[in-house]
Amino acid sequence: MSRPTLHANGDASxxxxxxxxxxxxxxxxDQLAAEGHAVLVLEAGLRIxxxxxxxxxxxxxxxxxxxxxxxxxxxxxxxAPAPLYFPENHYVGLSGPNGSAFKQGYLRTVxxxxxxxxxxxxxxxxxxxxxxxTYGVGRDWAIGYDDLEPYYCRAEEAMGxxxxxxxxxxxxxxxxxxxxxxxxxxxxxxxxxxxxxxxHGFRSIPIPQARSTRPWNGRPTCCGNNNCQPICPIxxxxxxxxxxxxxxxxxxLVLAQAVVYKIDTDEANRITAVHWYDAERKSHKATxxxxxxxxxxxxxxRLLLLAANARNPNGIANSSDQVGRNMMDxxxxxxxxxxxxxxxxxxxxxxxxxxxxxxxxxxRAQYSATKIILNNISQVAPATEKALAMGLSGKALDExxxxxxxxxxxxxxxxxxxxxxxxxxxxxATRKDPLGLACPDIHYDVGDYVRRGVAAVHEQLxxxxxxxxxxxxxxxxxxxxxxxxxxxxxxxxxPRDSVVDGDCRAHDHANLWLPGGxxxxxxxxxxxxxxxxxxxxxxxxxxxxxxxQA
Ligand SMILES: Cc1cc2nc3c(=O)[nH]c(=O)nc-3n(C[C@H](O)[C@H](O)[C@H](O)COP(=O)(O)OP(=O)(O)OC[C@H]3O[C@@H](n4cnc5c(N)ncnc54)[C@H](O)[C@@H]3O)c2cc1C
Ligand code: SF4
Numbered sequence: 001m002s003r004p005t006l007h008a009n010g011d012a013s014x015x016x017x018x019x020x021x022x023x024x025x026x027x028x029x030d031q032l033a034a035e036g037h038a039v040l041v042l043e044a045g046l047r048i049x050x051x052x053x054x055x056x057x058x059x060x061x062x063x064x065x066x067x068x069x070x071x072x073x074x075x076x077x078x079x080a081p082a083p084l085y086f087p088e089n090h091y092v093g094l095s096g097p098n099g100s101a102f103k104q105g106y107l108r109t110v111x112x113x114x115x116x117x118x119x120x121x122x123x124x125x126x127x128x129x130x131x132x133x134t135y136g137v138g139r140d141w142a143i144g145y146d147d148l149e150p151y152y153c154r155a156e157e158a159m160g161x162x163x164x165x166x167x168x169x170x171x172x173x174x175x176x177x178x179x180x181x182x183x184x185x186x187x188x189x190x191x192x193x194x195x196x197x198x199x200h201g202f203r204s205i206p207i208p209q210a211r212s213t214r215p216w217n218g219r220p221t222c223c224g225n226n227n228c229q230p231i232c233p234i235x236x237x238x239x240x241x242x243x244x245x246x247x248x249x250x251x252x253l254v255l256a257q258a259v260v261y262k263i264d265t266d267e268a269n270r271i272t273a274v275h276w277y278d279a280e281r282k283s284h285k286a287t288x289x290x291x292x293x294x295x296x297x298x299x300x301x302r303l304l305l306l307a308a309n310a311r312n313p314n315g316i317a318n319s320s321d322q323v324g325r326n327m328m329d330x331x332x333x334x335x336x337x338x339x340x341x342x343x344x345x346x347x348x349x350x351x352x353x354x355x356x357x358x359x360x361x362x363x364r365a366q367y368s369a370t371k372i373i374l375n376n377i378s379q380v381a382p383a384t385e386k387a388l389a390m391g392l393s394g395k396a397l398d399e400x401x402x403x404x405x406x407x408x409x410x411x412x413x414x415x416x417x418x419x420x421x422x423x424x425x426x427x428x429a430t431r432k433d434p435l436g437l438a439c440p441d442i443h444y445d446v447g448d449y450v451r452r453g454v455a456a457v458h459e460q461l462x463x464x465x466x467x468x469x470x471x472x473x474x475x476x477x478x479x480x481x482x483x484x485x486x487x488x489x490x491x492x493x494x495p496r497d498s499v500v501d502g503d504c505r506a507h508d509h510a511n512l513w514l515p516g517g518x519x520x521x522x523x524x525x526x527x528x529x530x531x532x533x534x535x536x537x538x539x540x541x542x543x544x545x546x547x548x549q550a
Pocket of ligand 2: 225226231232
């Protein structure tokens with residue numbers, strides 16, 4: 001086993017230098033360390049303790065908990081800010097017709113953003129890789145579903161995904177292996193909801209989830225206590241920290257509070273080193289043979305632009321001028337109502353069932369697909385807020401809270417954006433982080449494709465409301481972010497209009513890989529972290545082959 005070297009002056013060297021310790025960086029580090037390579041991971045944020053994050057959440061004011069302040073409980077390194085919403089910071093500057101729909105949540109901490117994800121682990125459909133050639137919209141990938149399918153299997157194994165093994169309940173059903181664990185059992189609400197809507201032509205199916213239904217790689221079995229967002233208290237849900245700790249056990253070195261800001265290149269435009277600031281704001285250098293930037297869909301393009309040098313004046317990996325363009329997320333909306341029967345939402349994990357349809361069809365030439373999640377987050381807080389606003393007190397207040405808590409329904413609707421080069425991340429000319437590095441600015445317009453998708457989903461929502469005799473029926477069309485950040489380092493076969501190839505290797509730099517959401521040319525309509533993880537593992541194989549040739 002090789003180990004990275006930490007020199008007396010604080011500089012380091014390794015076979016592979018990985019920037020970012022989220023799920024993508026963690027999986028790559030774990031694989032390459034297991035193969036015996038010297039792996040160094042540079043992580044901008046703090047190393048946090050699970051119990052401390054749980055305690056911080058318990059101690060948050062009711063208002064923060066009510067409004068899902070999933071960012072606020074995680075301590076931030078002063079030199080690695082991330083978005084905050086209560087109160088809101090302006091670390092990411094947003095503009096454009098739908099700038100407010102791009103308010104992403106992400107963590108800069110050892111283990112990354114999956115500390116507080118919902119663990120929904122979907123695959124793209126085969127046709128999602130061929131949107132341009134099938135429907136004449138969007139872009140095709142440089143690889144197809146069949147090329148990524150083995151990596152989906154490996155990602156599901158590494159993250160411990162529990163999903164339905166009955167093909168009738170799968171989306172897609174094209175799989176070469178069963179799920180590592182069978183589906184998380186549905187609570188009463190999921191069963192009853194599916195029973196009612198599926199009898200009327202809908203297709204509510206189990207969400208594949210990266211949480212354990214039996215002990216899995218040191219993780220305990222999910223006990224269904226519904227705290228997944230913002231943190232699973234017992235670690236039954238997969239978090240990037242699981243992969244990072246596994247990589248460390250295999251010899252990888254992970255440095256926290258290491259903010260990478262500069263990248264060196266040689267005359268062949270190969271990467272020779274990255275530079276980072278430590279907690280004392282001293283600069284250090286890491287040299288290596290292969291480099292990976294896995295900083296997420298916003299921070300990777302930001303770093304590539306920040307690191308522009310004399311050979312790459314428009315930014316690293318940016319000869320195509322596509323770095324920071326094509327920013328995407330599944331813009332979402334909500335529909336809430338009070339059903340005429342108890343559904344007891346809030347038992348089991350945060351999300352377990354979803355109407356996936358229409359997920360595909362000729363309509364995709366015109367407008368976005370949709371998916372409708374039955375949110376399984378406890379309704380007690382919104383029920384209380386509503387009952388108090390009604391001016392009730394005493395027994396009447398108690399009864400109203402109970403009624404709304406057991407009959408309340410919240411549906412989370414996701415839409416599918418198309419890549420648009422005008423949806424663009426640039427470096428702010430005015431705002432800088434505490435290290436003096438330019439903050440990201442993002443211009444965002446969801447586009448008519450999504451707007452037509454919003455219009456199309458209305459009839460479905462009204463029908464669902466009618467099936468449950470809904471009162472207080474509200475469709476909230478204020479589009480919200482879903483934190484699935486994609487597009488800024490887009491994949492393609494042609495280096496003139498894309499940043500990376502089918503292995504997520506930068507067209508411009510033979511020893512640089514940029515795996516993750518940024519590489520994805522199509523968003524599909526489902527959560528995309530499993531696809532990011534599959535791309536990461538595919539990149540790890542490519543790095544491994546390349547090390548063998550060196
Ligand atoms: C509330 C919430 C719920 C979600 N639920 C789901 C879900 O159910 N299903 C799903 O598929 N997805 C979900 N997501 C999205 C998912 O969390 C992300 O897609 C995923 O975490 C991205 O992984 P990543 O490794 O690319 O980036 P991250 O996990 O964000 O990790 C990137 C790391 O890079 C580090 N970094 C950044 N810049 C630098 C730098 N300059 N130097 C050094 N290090 C740096 C960061 O500090 C960070 O730790 C959710 C997200 C949120 C916020
Ligand atoms: S339901 Fe509870 S145990 Fe299961 S993943 Fe969520 S928080 Fe963890």
